[in-house]
Amino acid sequence: MSLKNLLNDWSHYRKGIEDGGFYEYEHMWGMVVDLNKCTGCNACSVSCYSENNLAVVGKDRMMKGQGLHWLRLERYWDEPDMGGDDKEFQERGGSFLPMMCQQCNAATCEVVCPVAATYHTPDGLNAQIYNRCIGSRYCSNNCPYRLRYFNFYSYYEESWPEPLNQQLNPDLSVRDKGVMEKCTFCIQRIRTGKDKAAREGREVRDGDVVTACAQSCPTQAITFGDLLDKDAQVTKLWKSHQVELGKTKQNKSDEDLRGYRVLEGLNTDPCVMYLDRVREV
Amino acid sequence: MLVSDYINSRQRRVGRASIKRSLAALFALMIGLGGMMSVSSVHAEVPNAVPPKGDHQGEDVPQPIEFPHDIHADINGINCMYCHTYARRSKVAGIPPTSKCMGCHSVIATDKPRIQKLTEYWENKESPQWNKVHDVPDFVHFTHEKHLQRFVFNNEGMDVDNVSEVCAFCHGDVKKMTVAHKVKPLNMGFCVRCHEANEGPSDCWKCHK
Secondary structure, eight states: OHHHHHHHHHHHHHHHHHHTSOTTSSOOEEEEEETTTOOOOOHHHHHHHHHTTOOOOOHHHHHTTOOOOSSEEEEEEOOGGGSOSOSSSOTTOEEEEEEOOOOOTTOHHHHHOTTOOEEEOTTSOEEEOTTTOOOOOHHHHHOTTOOOEEOOSOOHHHHSOTTGGGGSOTTSOOOOTTOEEOOOSOHHHHHHHHHHHHHTTSOOOTTSOOOHHHHHOTTOOEEEEETTOTTSHHHHHHHHTTOOTTOSSOOOSOTTOOEEOTTGGGSOOOSEEEEOOOOOO | OOHHHHHHHHHHHHHHHHHHHHHHHHHHHHHHHHTSOSOSSOOOOOTTOOOOOOOOOOOOOOOSSOOOHIIIIIISOOOHHHHSGGGGTSSSOOOOOHHHHHHHHTTSSTTSHHHHHHHHHHHTTOOOOOOOSSOOOTTBOOOHHHHHIIIIITSTTOOGGGHHHHHHHHHOOGGGOSSOOOOSOOSHHHHHHHHHHTTOOOOHHHHBO
8 A cells, every 4th residue: 555655656756757747736736935035033933833733842842853843944144254253143144944844746755654654645745644654753864854843742731721722723633742743735724725616616726725824924925826827926936936846956047046946956856946035245 | 575475385385294294104104014115214316426334333422402303304304404504515514503493493392391491591592512423533624515515416316305315324314313323433444435436535635634
């Protein structure tokens, strides 16, 4: 069963690359994060916590690397020669990089799961099935982005004591200990959007599905949509920055185009494109 | 609609129901006489569907009022979706508000103890705290809407009046029960076998969340 799934996923993917279009997929959910607009306010991360029932683990466990932030904001200080004398806290401040699961098409986590708890959906998403997960943590070790998080403890009573359990989102489960979890591109919202479209008897349109992070971003740095939809905002952005799926290196006509995918040289083929930050030197 | 029209239409409806009932009784009598079958009702077939198989013996779930599904759905022939309105448009089938009960029971069967109990709830502005019978685990996403669309509304040759046959796929023959009982296992094997037989989606994330 698991081997069959795996081989199906891979042949599906190979076909997508060779045909140059991933036509066999129903959707190909993708994202664009404009780092020029990102102010590092963490609103995306907070909204992710509340949308996806993420447990607040506390400082000690966070320091041990047991945090459960599906969307984390990475902070990078600028080059030392750009600021003042203080090497640790520089005048020019830091740059921020929101990192959520990159939903790789050739996901390195999928191939190592011994029980096929992670697989590729017909939507081009990298799915994690909590019930099937046995907590081997191979996937987390094989993820080059370190975007998979393991439940080392059971947080239900600790993180949501009464009456805070009322804030839990009923559209997805509360994970228990021993289970790996990761960003799902808000699968519950995708499901709702698709159901709504089906009820109205039409195709899913751009804007039907908005992830929690994209919705809460005050500067609208995050754009979410279907990469197979030609009219979608994301598709236009990917096209205008000449970034394509299924490539390890992009052929750009202009060096100044800002679009890039993180670690795409590893051939993970992620579905998240970042737009590089431009600063005055 | 005028009040007189309403009363007329109501009388007509009651009249039709009683004719239907007497016909059903006659039919049952004939079958009984013939000795051909032991069941008194004949199930309508659901077109383009393979009903799921599997039985389960659920525990008794106590309810604040012993609601008789048989009197409502079978004897009076009320459509399931008259009370469970949300089934066709949302994830949950929905429990009707007490006002819906009182819509009929402010005049019908007001002398019965169960109705008096209901009226008491209504006058105290409380809702009966019904207990859940068919409870799927929290990690399962099940939507009534999609299933009803597939088997009833987008199903050619399916009469909406027979919707109880579709409900019976997972809820059993509620028409013959008083308080609902869980008689189908509703586990993953039960769901998946039906999805395979009826070509439903097999993607994990369609149902797991």
